[in-house]
Amino acid sequence: MVQHLNWDPATISRIARKHLDQEGALLPVLHSIQTEFGHIPPDCVGQIADLFNVSAAEVHGVLSFYPFFRSTPPGRHTIQICRAEACQSMGSRLLERHAKLTLGIDFHQTSADGEFTLEPVYCLGNCACSPSIRVGTQIFSHVDSARFDALIDDLQTNILEVK
Amino acid sequence: MTTIYIPRDTTTISLGADKLADEIVNFAADKQLELSIIRNGSRGLYWLEPMIEIETSAGRIAYGPVMIEDINYLMTSVMASASANVYTDHPLYLGLTEDIPYLRDQQRLTFARVGIIDPLSIEHFLQHGGFQGLKHALTKKPAEIVVDITDSGLRGRGGAAFPTGIKWQTVLLTESDQKYIVCNADEGDSGTFADRMIMESDPFSLIEGMIIAGLAVGATRGYIYLREEYRLAQQVLEQAIHVAEEHHYLGEQVHGSGHEFRLEVRMGAGAYICGEETALLDSLEGKRGMVRTKPPVPAVAGLFGKPTVVNNVLSLATVPVILARGSQFYKDYGLGRSRGTIPLQLAGNVRHAGLVEVAFGISLRKLVTYFGGGTRTGKPIKAIQVGGPLGAYLPTAQWDTPLDYEAFTDIGAILGHGGVVVFDDTVDMAEQAQFAMEFCAIESCGKCTPCRIGSTRGVEVLEKIRQGTQREKNSQLLIDLCETMELGSLCAMGGMTPFPVLSAFNNFREDFFQSLERDGEI
Ligand SMILES: Cc1cc2nc3c(=O)[nH]c(=O)nc-3n(C[C@H](O)[C@H](O)[C@H](O)COP(=O)(O)O)c2cc1C
Ligand code: SF4
Ligand code: FES
Numbered sequence: 169m170v171q172h173l174n175w176d177p178a179t180i181s182r183i184a185r186k187h188l189d190q191e192g193a194l195l196p197v198l199h200s201i202q203t204e205f206g207h208i209p210p211d212c213v214g215q216i217a218d219l220f221n222v223s224a225a226e227v228h229g230v231l232s233f234y235p236f237f238r239s240t241p242p243g244r245h246t247i248q249i250c251r252a253e254a255c256q257s258m259g260s261r262l263l264e265r266h267a268k269l270t271l272g273i274d275f276h277q278t279s280a281d282g283e284f285t286l287e288p289v290y291c292l293g294n295c296a297c298s299p300s301i302r303v304g305t306q307i308f309s310h311v312d313s314a315r316f317d318a319l320i321d322d323l324q325t326n327i328l329e330v331k
Numbered sequence: 332m333t334t335i336y337i338p339r340d341t342t343t344i345s346l347g348a349d350k351l352a353d354e355i356v357n358f359a360a361d362k363q364l365e366l367s368i369i370r371n372g373s374r375g376l377y378w379l380e381p382m383i384e385i386e387t388s389a390g391r392i393a394y395g396p397v398m399i400e401d402i403n404y405l406m407t408s409v410m411a412s413a414s415a416n417v418y419t420d421h422p423l424y425l426g427l428t429e430d431i432p433y434l435r436d437q438q439r440l441t442f443a444r445v446g447i448i449d450p451l452s453i454e455h456f457l458q459h460g461g462f463q464g465l466k467h468a469l470t471k472k473p474a475e476i477v478v479d480i481t482d483s484g485l486r487g488r489g490g491a492a493f494p495t496g497i498k499w500q501t502v503l504l505t506e507s508d509q510k511y512i513v514c515n516a517d518e519g520d521s522g523t524f525a526d527r528m529i530m531e532s533d534p535f536s537l538i539e540g541m542i543i544a545g546l547a548v549g550a551t552r553g554y555i556y557l558r559e560e561y562r563l564a565q566q567v568l569e570q571a572i573h574v575a576e577e578h579h580y581l582g583e584q585v586h587g588s589g590h591e592f593r594l595e596v597r598m599g600a601g602a603y604i605c606g607e608e609t610a611l612l613d614s615l616e617g618k619r620g621m622v623r624t625k626p627p628v629p630a631v632a633g634l635f636g637k638p639t640v641v642n643n644v645l646s647l648a649t650v651p652v653i654l655a656r657g658s659q660f661y662k663d664y665g666l667g668r669s670r671g672t673i674p675l676q677l678a679g680n681v682r683h684a685g686l687v688e689v690a691f692g693i694s695l696r697k698l699v700t701y702f703g704g705g706t707r708t709g710k711p712i713k714a715i716q717v718g719g720p721l722g723a724y725l726p727t728a729q730w731d732t733p734l735d736y737e738a739f740t741d742i743g744a745i746l747g748h749g750g751v752v753v754f755d756d757t758v759d760m761a762e763q764a765q766f767a768m769e770f771c772a773i774e775s776c777g778k779c780t781p782c783r784i785g786s787t788r789g790v791e792v793l794e795k796i797r798q799g800t801q802r803e804k805n806s807q808l809l810i811d812l813c814e815t816m817e818l819g820s821l822c823a824m825g826g827m828t829p830f831p832v833l834s835a836f837n838n839f840r841e842d843f844f845q846s847l848e849r850d851g852e853i
Pocket of ligand 1: 486487488489490491492493495515516517518519520603604605606607608609641642643644646647822823824
């Protein structure tokens with residue numbers, strides 16, 4: 169689990185300036201902002217546009233094109249379920265249904281307690297040990313419904329410990 | 332002192348390799364053992380992972396798959412036995428790693444070092460033939476390097492199989508103040524992980540290939556466009572680039588040669604279409620990943636309008652061995668116009684999933700039975716999808732096709748990036764066809780109508796066929812729609828989605844017509 173900061177314009181400028189000597193630096197800047205804040209706050213789009221000398225519409229166009237960039241804060245854990253073929257061949261469709269039922273949310277949604285965000289992903293390069301899921305940046309192999317439940321349990325217990 | 336290898340690539344870590352390493356360290360500390368632990372990459376025998384190896388005078392001995400609860404017994408036995416006669420009775424004992432038939436019967440050229448060395452040790456890399464290709468390249472003129480690559484017969488391993496030498500020649504001959512080498516590490520095809528393995532397990536081979544490409548065409552800057560999902564690969568690559576800079580292989584002077592070459596990793600953001608080379612370039616420029624119309628080809632006007640080599644990870648990582656051992660050596664593998672070796676990835680419902688690098692020409696049947704060992708579920712194989720989400724589903728009748736670019740084209744299929752996904756007889760091929768359309772609808776860049784609208788219509792039509800609504804009419808509609816997509820799309824996203832759809836429809840018709848016809852309804 170990653171702890172995200174609240175955003176402020178000074179931090180955005182600081183992040184952007186680190187990248188300005190790179191060619192075509194918009195994506196690296198957006199990545200850095202999302203790493204820091206967990207999402208790209210819509211209110212900072214204008215500021216990013218100014219830094220790059222482009223219109224806010226253009227930045228927005230880029231943001232909306234890429235599924236990875238999000239405009240709202242994610243839950244404490246982002247769970248991605250692989251929907252692609254190698255995972256399908258080992259039962260990922262069942263897993264997908266089970267996950268949605270268990271968490272009570274659909275893809276692109278966050279549970280009411282702010283604990284979990286569920287996202288689809290199309291291959292994690294872990295196709296030899298499918299079905300695969302990713303929690304944050306950690307990848308898990310051979311995930312069936314039982315393993316999924318155990319994992320969710322684990323994630324929730326860990327939070328209690330931290331508290 | 333005993334040396335023990337514990338792998339650390341994404342899949343082995345997902346199977347518990349990191350915890351295993353921690354436990355082995357604890358065990359050694361506990362028992363006051365002198366143990367040297369090397370975290371190697373994975374050999375890609377994934378059903379045996381985590382596979383640990385013990386160095387002996389006879390060679391490396393493998394045990395796997397090793398679970399935490401095996402450590403005590405295994406390590407005690409291993410440590411108790413004399414170095415060469417290691418403990419052979421253990422149920423996890425696999426013998427000499429090199430003699431495991433799955434590995435022994437491959438021809439690993441691109442993957443020669445993968446799983447053997449510590450990915451971040453430049454000393455290991457050098458001991459195992461690393462930078463030999465670069466050494467030769469530095470004695471050659473740019474045009475001579477290009478000739479070597481052309482003569483080797485190397486064709487792009489990213490999917491389109493375009494001759495690499497011809498692409499390089501174009502960039503070499505195009506005058507410009509700046510040229511680029513761009514590595515396509517977007518590896519979006521489901522069922523593929525060979526690029527990831529190279530980047531995580533032998534990153535210097537990719538770096539070496541990119542430096543050689545730079546020397547060959549006169550480019551001083553390189554980018555690795557890496558998919559966001561590959562965070563471990565990012566870490567390893569960035570560390571490897573740092574090490575290569577410290578050892579002056581990258582930077583102002585490549586190995587004191589007076590040639591400059593700098594390298595940077597750039598992350599994608601979850602869009603499959605950014606694997607298409609021109610969409611990738613737009614993305615690198617900081618834009619939406621929209622496919623460009625060709626001409627001009629990237630080799631003439633690519634990144635920021637400059638001449639650019641765009642090559643897949645595997646193509647670039649194969650360049651060093653060609654320079655080191657000669658184009659003839661490489662060309663002697665393979666057949667027809669498919670020369671050299673191809674790293675195939677056995678994935679999905681297959682018992683022995685993993686990386687199989689062999690000379691072109693092996694049959695699909697041999698690959699999935701001899702290497703793959705049949706399905707993981709033990710049920711009969713029904714279909715095999717080769718070449719990612721845009722590749723055809725092949726029925727039994729086509730499994731004797733040799734893995735060769737032309738042979739696959741002839742049956743309306745592709746080899747693509749070498750992904751081989753196995754399905755058992757519980758698969759519903761109509762559901763797979765519908766998913767192919769859905770995937771296209773989700774990932775389309777939206778530039779052309781047949782792809783953007785056609786795929787959404789495709790999902791609807793397939794739903795109707797599966798429900799049994801006006802079956803004749805909708806089947807015809809599906810076929811027409813596929814033809815429109817094939818002919819009217821700018822790139823292979825829309826142009827090849829019909830491959831999986833129609834191969835499923837034509838070869839597994841019974842799956843589409845399961846429900847009774849409900850004619851008369853719309
Ligand atoms: C929809 C689409 C997705 C693609 N994805 C990839 C990819 O993930 N990796 C890759 O190397 N090539 C991919 N390609 C092929 C590239 O466009 C291009 O042919 C390749 O990068 C050239 O390198 P090569 O000649 O070394 O194969 C894709 C093509 C299309 C149409
Ligand atoms: S075929 Fe699809 S992905 Fe390719 S350019 Fe057209 S709309 Fe974009
Ligand atoms: S298809 Fe799911 S990890 Fe590759």
